[in-house]
Amino acid sequence: MKSIHITLLVMLLASVGGYSQQQPMYAQYMFNGLAINPAYAGSHGSLSLTALSRHQWAGVEGAPTTQTLSAHSPVRNENIGLGMMIVRDNVGVTNQLSANFIYSYKIQLAKGVLSSGLQFSLNQYKISYSKLNINNDIAFGPDDVSKVNPNFGAGMYYASRLFYAGVSVPTLMETSVDDENPSELLDVNRHYFFHSGYVFTLNRDLKLKPNTLIKFVDGAPLSIDLNANLLVREVIWVGVSYRSFQSLGALFDIQVTDQLRIGYAYDFPAFSTSKGLNASAHEFMLHYNFTFFKSKSHSPRYF
Numbered sequence: 001m002k003s004i005h006i007t008l009l010v011m012l013l014a015s016v017g018g019y020s021q022q023q024p025m026y027a028q029y030m031f032n033g034l035a036i037n038p039a040y041a042g043s044h045g046s047l048s049l050t051a052l053s054r055h056q057w058a059g060v061e062g063a064p065t066t067q068t069l070s071a072h073s074p075v076r077n078e079n080i081g082l083g084m085m086i087v088r089d090n091v092g093v094t095n096q097l098s099a100n101f102i103y104s105y106k107i108q109l110a111k112g113v114l115s116s117g118l119q120f121s122l123n124q125y126k127i128s129y130s131k132l133n134i135n136n137d138i139a140f141g142p143d144d145v146s147k148v149n150p151n152f153g154a155g156m157y158y159a160s161r162l163f164y165a166g167v168s169v170p171t172l173m174e175t176s177v178d179d180e181n182p183s184e185l186l187d188v189n190r191h192y193f194f195h196s197g198y199v200f201t202l203n204r205d206l207k208l209k210p211n212t213l214i215k216f217v218d219g220a221p222l223s224i225d226l227n228a229n230l231l232v233r234e235v236i237w238v239g240v241s242y243r244s245f246q247s248l249g250a251l252f253d254i255q256v257t258d259q260l261r262i263g264y265a266y267d268f269p270a271f272s273t274s275k276g277l278n279a280s281a282h283e284f285m286l287h288y289n290f291t292f293f294k295s296k297s298h299s300p301r302y303f
Contacts, residue, residue: 023036023170023171023215023217024054024066025054026052026066026283027249027251027266027267027281027283028052028251028263028265028283028285029213029225030195030197030211030227030229030303031253032050032052032070032285033164033166033195033303034050034072034083034085034102035052035068035070036166036168036170036195037117037155037157037166037193037195038100038117038118038153038155038168038170039104039115039116039117039155039157039168040072040083040104040115040117040157040166041072041082041102041115041117042072042075042078042080042081042083042104042106042115043072043113043157043159044072044073044289044301045074046074046289047072047073047289048072048288048290049070049287049288049289050068050285050286050287051069051285051286052068052069052284053065053066053283053284054283054284055281055282056267056281058280058281058282062091062092062093064089065090066087066088066090067087067088068085068088069085070084071083071085072102078106079105079107080103080104080106081102081103082102082103082104083101083102084099084100084102085098085099085100085102086098086100093127093131093132094125094126094127094128095127096123096125096126098121098122098123100119100121100153101120102118103117103119111160112158112159112160112161113158114156114157114158115157116154116155116157117154117156117168118152118153119152119153119170120151120153121150121151121152121153121171122148122149123148123149123150124146125145125146125147125148125149126145126146127144127145127146127177128144129144130144147177149173149175149188150173151171151188152172153168153169153170153171154168154172155170155193159303161302162198162199162302163196163197163198163199164195164196164197165194165195165196165197166195167192167193168192168193169191170193171190171191172190173188173190174188174189174218175188176188189218189220190217191215191216192215192216192217193214193215194212194213194214195211195212195213195214196211196212197210197212197303199231205232206231206232207230207231207234208228208229208230208231209230209231209237209302209303210226210227211225211226211227212226213227221245223246224243224244225241225242225243225244226241226242226243227239227240227241227251228240228241229251234255236252236253236255237252237255237263238250238251239252241265243267245270247281248269249266249267249268249281250266251265251266252265253285258289258291259290259291260286260287260289261285261287261289262287263284263285263286264282265283266280266281267280267283268280268281289301
């Protein structure tokens with residue numbers, strides 16, 4: 001069984017290009033913009049806290065798991081936003097822990113707000129080759145690896161009440177995790193993101209919000225994520241997603257109060273996988289928006 005787990009792990013790493021050293025994927029990106037774009041910081045107008053946990057390939061030893069904890073807020077000068085995000089990402093014997101420090105600046109336009117953002121990251125990578133128990137394989141180094149790499153990111157984000165669009169490059173620097181055993185599987189590549197969405201009013205109780213996320217990574221095919229969410233009475237979101245040549249998904253979010261939102265997403269392969277392999281993914285999200293004063297008018301947030 002251990003040999004099977006190792007084989008699956010190697011196949012997984014080869015298929016995703018060193019997933020743990022790359023930007024994690026999220027099914028609920030349309031409600032968690034800071035995870036992909038630093039210009040999103042401060043966009044809620046108050047202190048916002050988001051916790052997310054994603055679990056893939058249930059039942060497979062060493063399967064990918066991702067946890068994020070993020071906070072962002074405008075400062076007293078509301079043109080400036082500050083944020084911080086902690087990301088823990090594991091795949092097999094590889095582990096990444098990132099601390100991201102984020103700054104954004106907003107410009108008020110006629111119908112919306114245009115923001116630019118910068119991000120500085122410290123990324124700790126650990127690779128436990130010793131746990132694989134594989135001898136004389138040139139694809140794996142003889143010793144465990146632990147390394148800290150800095151990185152930078154940048155982005156632009158525009159939002160009005162019913163529309164948003166953003167572009168970002170969360171990792172501007174391309175680095176290697178294991179300098180003594182260089183491999184494409186362990187390279188940190190530059191990522192490019194474009195994300196957008198719009199809210200259509202269908203009737204008094206229903207709104208439709210389509211979203212898209214386009215991701216390009218050096219050395220990998222273009223990835224397109226298409227999503228459509230239905231908002232029921234400003235309280236419940238239900239949606240479906242498709243990620244190009246990878247997966248289908250469904251999500252459910254509920255606005256428990258004006259401040260608290262709980263979300264769940266489930267992904268499963270769009271095409272057949274190895275027999276007996278459960279390649280589905282579960283993603284849980286908790287969001288809380290702190291309001292230290294009451295506004296006279298309530299304007300619901302759609303993203």
